[in-house]
Amino acid sequence: MDQLSSMDASFLHLETPETPMHVGSLMIFDLPEGYQGDYYEDVKEMLGKRLHLSALLNRKLAQMPFQLAEPVWIEDDDIDLDYHVRTVTLRRPGTMAQLEQLVARLHASLLDRSRPLWEMYVIDGLENGQVAFYTKAHHSGVDGKAGVELAKVLYDVSPKMREVPPPRRKRAAAQYQLGVTELLQAAANNAAQQYRKLAELLPTAAKALGTAATVMASQRSQKGERSLGLGLAPKTVFNDSITNQRSYSTMSLPLADIKVLGKRVGGTVNTIVMAMCSIALQRFLAERGLLPKEALIAMVPVSLRAEGDKAMNNQVSAVRVDLATDIDDLPTRFKAIHASSEAAKAVVRELKPVLGVDVPITGSPWLMTGLASLLGRSNLASRMPAAGNVLISNVPGPGQHLYMAGARMVHYFPVSIPYHGSALNITVHSYAGLLEFGLTACRRVLTQDESYEMIEHLRAALRAIEALPPVEAEIVELTTQAAAQSKAASAAAASVTIIQPDEVPPAAANDKASRAS
Numbered sequence: 001m002d003q004l005s006s007m008d009a010s011f012l013h014l015e016t017p018e019t020p021m022h023v024g025s026l027m028i029f030d031l032p033e034g035y036q037g038d039y040y041e042d043v044k045e046m047l048g049k050r051l052h053l054s055a056l057l058n059r060k061l062a063q064m065p066f067q068l069a070e071p072v073w074i075e076d077d078d079i080d081l082d083y084h085v086r087t088v089t090l091r092r093p094g095t096m097a098q099l100e101q102l103v104a105r106l107h108a109s110l111l112d113r114s115r116p117l118w119e120m121y122v123i124d125g126l127e128n129g130q131v132a133f134y135t136k137a138h139h140s141g142v143d144g145k146a147g148v149e150l151a152k153v154l155y156d157v158s159p160k161m162r163e164v165p166p167p168r169r170k171r172a173a174a175q176y177q178l179g180v181t182e183l184l185q186a187a188a189n190n191a192a193q194q195y196r197k198l199a200e201l202l203p204t205a206a207k208a209l210g211t212a213a214t215v216m217a218s219q220r221s222q223k224g225e226r227s228l229g230l231g232l233a234p235k236t237v238f239n240d241s242i243t244n245q246r247s248y249s250t251m252s253l254p255l256a257d258i259k260v261l262g263k264r265v266g267g268t269v270n271t272i273v274m275a276m277c278s279i280a281l282q283r284f285l286a287e288r289g290l291l292p293k294e295a296l297i298a299m300v301p302v303s304l305r306a307e308g309d310k311a312m313n314n315q316v317s318a319v320r321v322d323l324a325t326d327i328d329d330l331p332t333r334f335k336a337i338h339a340s341s342e343a344a345k346a347v348v349r350e351l352k353p354v355l356g357v358d359v360p361i362t363g364s365p366w367l368m369t370g371l372a373s374l375l376g377r378s379n380l381a382s383r384m385p386a387a388g389n390v391l392i393s394n395v396p397g398p399g400q401h402l403y404m405a406g407a408r409m410v411h412y413f414p415v416s417i418p419y420h421g422s423a424l425n426i427t428v429h430s431y432a433g434l435l436e437f438g439l440t441a442c443r444r445v446l447t448q449d450e451s452y453e454m455i456e457h458l459r460a461a462l463r464a465i466e467a468l469p470p471v472e473a474e475i476v477e478l479t480t481q482a483a484a485q486s487k488a489a490s491a492a493a494a495s496v497t498i499i500q501p502d503e504v505p506p507a508a509a510n511d512k513a514s515r516a517s
Contacts, residue, residue, distance in 0.1 A: 002059075002073040004140060007316070009070040011139040012061075014372045014419075018244045020110050022117070024136035024415035025429075026103050026250065026438070029407035031131055032159060039131050040087040040122040042405040047120075047153065048081055052167035054149040056141050060116050073141070076116055084118060090125035096250075099123065101448060103134050104248035107415050107440065111138055131407060139417065155402040155409070226336050228343045230320050233386040234292035236285065238423045241381045242442035249451040250413045251437040251458060255430055266471040269435070270394050271338045272462075273428050274298065277392050278323040278337060279330075279461035280454055296323040299388035299422060300341075302348050319344035320388055331468055381421035391418070391425040401432045414438040 004012075015021040031039065051057050059073040090098050102123065111117045117138035124131050137150075156162055233239070255269070262272050277298065285291035298321045322340035327333040375381060395414065402409045412431035415438050418424060423445035429436045437458065439451050446454070 004070045008140045013369045022136045022138045026413040027133045028411040029131045044085045046405045050153045054153045085120045087122045094125040094127040100248050104246040108244045108246045233297040233389050234294040239386045241379045241420045245443040247441045247443040247448045247451040249439045253435045255435045264470045265468045267338045276461040280457035282325040295326040296389045298392045301393045375420050391422045393427045395429045397429045397431045416440045
């Protein structure tokens with residue numbers, strides 16, 4: 001039995017029929033040459049042999065009585081693989097567009113909370129002979145360690161599937177549901193532990209807050225420069241209540257080219273991604289006459305996990321980054337985005353000990369669930385002030401090619417979570433030398449065709465960034481301009497006649513005399 005942290009449980013409490021809180025992936029595989037088997041059966045057999053390697057696949061929720069505290073994870077020793085692992089065949093011709101639309105529909109449905117919170121789909125019928133694999137798992141159970149464990153279950157580093165030791169025999173069957181007394185005792189013990197950790201952390205928290213304040217003070221912009229402090233975001237079509245219908249589209253770019261481009265124009269991969277989104281969003285809204293005068297703001301998730309921390313919980317927060325859509329000059333906009341992103345990350349680095357604190361709140365399940373329901377049904381999201389306009393996430397992934405049941409993975413696209421007030425989520429995931437984009441949105445706000453339009457805007461944005469002058473060339477140009485200005489000033493000074501006191505012209509002498517009198 002493992003109590004959910006407040007952060008993990010919040011993904012459960014904030015879930016409504018309109019806002020499923022699971023994350024997913026869409027993977028594309030090349031089958032082995034000459035393959036004649038049933039890939040769905042191969043995947044299911046492989047999973048059956050490896051289920052015991054991941055707690056994510058073997059645990060389900062047990063709710064607290066009257067929802068007075070966070071639920072707990074308990075082991076489920078009766079996994080129905082035929083329910084969790086499914087197969088779908090695309091209709092002809094089996095295009096990528098058909099696959100993306102299928103994933104959008106699959107991603108819209110809630111997971112069954114009476115079972116372990118995951119589903120997997122083997123999808124065949126693609127016109128190029130490849131096989132797709134879509135997975136979804138609830139965000140409450142998908143954390144750093146669980147993700148690593150799941151990768152160990154599903155993937156190999158070569159076409160040959162590794163042998164894994166069988167599960168150890170269990171001495172006693174796990175209970176289907178725990179008793180009320182046992183659950184309440186677990187909740188009380190967990191709360192006591194969290195408050196003790198909170199008390200122990202107070203000195204560290206005070207130091208972190210002081211350092212963060214110093215960092216923020218050092219980031220104050222000079223007079224005339226763009227402020228690094230951000231106010232509320234302007235209202236856009238994305239700041240609206242959403243339905244459970246989804247649109248989804250993908251894009252893949254060479255990661256090495258993006259890294260080289262970032263160095264050439266004075267930014268990072270993350271800066272390139274943010275600038276691409278800035279340009280694409282600006283053009284999309286401007287074409288419809290919906291672009292606000294104020295700059296758009298992105299909400300960007302950041303990890304709070306310390307190096308070497310293998311705790312089985314979510315440790316994440318979010319920062320706000322200026323997308324500078326009010327700046328027409330692209331080089332200036334690029335610098336503003338980079339400065340805002342780096343400033344936000346600098347503050348988070350200092351506040352990690354504070355932001356990661358887990359504070360138990362009695363009754364938070366029913367309180368947060370009620371607020372989530374109110375937010376969706378009252379359309380408050382479109383009326384309330386907005387902290388950000390769009391969610392943009394950049395997640396590092398494996399650098400080498402992976403294999404599943406003998407098939408080689410060629411693409412690894414993310415599928416993420418839009419929410420009330422943030423109807424579009426742009427998530428970027430690196431994999432085997434590629435930068436994989438996944439745009440997940442509410443279909444009422446961003447239709448499937450508009451999602452593809454946004455992809456084209458992103459491609460056009462990349463071309464615009466590629467056309468920026470290199471940082472070295474910019475420095476040379478500034479140096480040349482400074483030298484030219486200096487030379488011009490010297491020439492101007494040389495052309496001025498220096499008048500000595502005894503050589504004052506008559507008119508000047510008369511003027512001088514009149515002032516003296």
